Amino acid sequence: MSTEIPGINMSNPFLKRIMEAREATKCKCEFCDFIGNGILDLQDHITKKHPDKNPYIDPLREVKKLYLNKDAHRLTMGELFGSKITSKHNQNCILNIVGKQGMGKSNAALYIATKTSEWIAQHKGGKPEDYFTIDNCAIMELDTIIPIVKNIDKKRYNIFILDDIGASYGARDYQNVVNKAFNKIIQTFRDSNTLVILTMPDDFLIDKVPRKLAHFQIEMTTQVFHKNVSIGKLSEVKEIYKAHKTIYPFVCENGVKYTRCLFRLVEGPLHNEYERRRSEIRKRMTQDCIDTVAEASDKVEEGKVKQVPKYQAISEKVYQKTLENPKISQRKLAEEFGCNKATIKQAIDHAKQQLGEE
Numbered sequence: 260m261s262t263e264i265p266g267i268n269m270s271n272p273f274l275k276r277i278m279e280a281r282e283a284t285k286c287k288c289e290f291c292d293f294i295g296n297g298i299l300d301l302q303d304h305i306t307k308k309h310p311d312k313n314p315y316i317d318p319l320r321e322v323k324k325l326y327l328n329k330d331a332h333r334l335t336m337g338e339l340f341g342s343k344i345t346s347k348h349n350q351n352c353i354l355n356i357v358g359k360q361g362m363g364k365s366n367a368a369l370y371i372a373t374k375t376s377e378w379i380a381q382h383k384g385g386k387p388e389d390y391f392t393i394d395n396c397a398i399m400e401l402d403t404i405i406p407i408v409k410n411i412d413k414k415r416y417n418i419f420i421l422d423d424i425g426a427s428y429g430a431r432d433y434q435n436v437v438n439k440a441f442n443k444i445i446q447t448f449r450d451s452n453t454l455v456i457l458t459m460p461d462d463f464l465i466d467k468v469p470r471k472l473a474h475f476q477i478e479m480t481t482q483v484f485h486k487n488v489s490i491g492k493l494s495e496v497k498e499i500y501k502a503h504k505t506i507y508p509f510v511c512e513n514g515v516k517y518t519r520c521l522f523r524l525v526e527g528p529l530h531n532e533y534e535r536r537r538s539e540i541r542k543r544m545t546q547d548c549i550d551t552v553a554e555a556s557d558k559v560e561e562g563k564v565k566q567v568p569k570y571q572a573i574s575e576k577v578y579q580k581t582l583e584n585p586k587i588s589q590r591k592l593a594e595e596f597g598c599n600k601a602t603i604k605q606a607i608d609h610a611k612q613q614l615g616e617e
Contacts, residue, residue, distance in 0.1 A: 286316075334512045336371050336520060337378030343474075344452050345383055345416055351451055353472055356458045356491070358479025363489030364458040365422050367477065367522040369533065372418040375454060379416050391418040393532045398422045399540050400599075411451050418454040422537070471498070476507060477520065487524035493517055539594070546597050569598060570605035577603060578610035 268274070285294050286301040290309050295301035298316055305314040343352045354371070356364045376391035395418060397403040407419050457473075473496045481490040494507040510517045524530075550569050573596055580587060580595075589600045596603065 332513070334510075334515070334517060335374065335378070337374035337376075339510070339512075340371065340375045340418075340454050340475075341378035341382070341416075344454050345379060349452065352454045352474050354454065354456045355470065355473045355476045355496075356456060356479065357476065358460070358491070360460055361482065362479035363482050363522060364460075364479055365533070365537070366525055366530075367479065367489060367491060368420045368422060368456045368458050369525040369529065370522040371456060372420055372454075373525060373529070375418055383416060390414075390416050393529060393536070396420045396422060396533065396536070397424060398533075398537050399424065399544060403540075411453065415452050417451075418456070421455065421457045423458055423460075471505070475510075480519075489522045491520050491522065493520045543593065543597065543599060547599050547602070550598065550602075570602045571609055573598075573602075574606040574610040574613070577606040581607065 285296055286298060287294050288301060288304060288309075290305070290312060293301075293304050293308070295304055302314045302316060305312055340352055340354070343350050356367055358364045372391045372395070373387065376387035376389075379385075379390050380387045395407065397407060397420070399422065404421065404424075411417070411419075475493065476496050477491040477493050479489060479491045483489065494509055497506050497508060498504070499506060554568060577592055577596065580592060589603045592603045593600050
């Protein structure tokens with residue numbers, strides 16, 4: 260039967276597309292050659308001609324074929340970050356994890372680091388420990404990043420965690436020498452093929468350089484304590500330079516938008532050692548804060564005796580320790596006297612100055 264209509268040019272491309280679209284809406288019976296004008300027409304046909312068959316048809320069956328794939332690959336945290344730093348394009352990656360205290364930021368950082376190291380070991384060889392260990396973590400104190408930076412060129416595809424580094428890397432102190440140097444270090448990660456994870460209660464606590472250079476950001480949203488999991492909102496960090504604006508779109512891969520990510524509790528020796536180091540550093544920083552407040556409060560009116568600073572009070576004992584054991588480190592002395600390395604250095608310098616005067 261001819262589909263030609265008198266007076267109408269059926270070769271017209273627009274008309275042709277309309278006719279093809281109309282033909283596409285017709286439904287073919289799976290059991291015979293019948294073609295219906297719609298789902299209802301096809302169901303009526305099956306009921307009458309094929310009573311032993313199920314007449315009910317999913318109206319979205321053709322649409323679902325376009326997007327449903329039970330065997331489709333799903334992106335993992337290890338693959339997301341591991342594939343970026345191990346690609347042939349010489350890439351690094353900086354990830355900011357932001358959230359209130361107790362939301363699982365540190366555990367999320369450890370989880371990402373372990374999963375990424377496992378993915379790299381699987382695809383590039385070696386063991387996960389070749390790419391991440393507890394020694395790759397700088398916790399709360401900015402000077403703990405020094406050993407990491409010294410070895411950064413010796414380690415490829417490594418993952419580093421700067422946990423709550425904002426405690427000593429204040430945005431309000433961004434002009435001091437240490438923070439300026441740290442900003443330069445952040446920029447040098449570009450050629451090192453590393454993943455750097457920074458955790459912070461709020462991104463305003465650190466300088467804008469690491470905030471602007473970050474590639475991804477995770478905002479911790481939920482902590483499910485009884486199931487030992489936490490949930491975060493995953494997004495990329497992109498700049499609209501003409502508008503001087505930062506946007507945070509969700510991560511999209513192979514047509515799938517990833518809006519949330521789940522972190523399980525990292526257990527075992529890694530978690531235990533991390534908690535031990537964090538507790539030790541927190542106690543030391545707390546004592547330093549107490550000493551600072553005490554020194555400030557001891558400034559009295561003119562004519563009254565001022566309390567001796569801690570570094571002067573311990574200078575003789577510290578210097579005696581260095582004479583007894585010349586190889587003892589300032590970190591060891593700081594742990595023994597309950598202060599930071601800066602105080603130990605001041606104490607040693609003060610003792611040497613006193614001996615020089617005598």
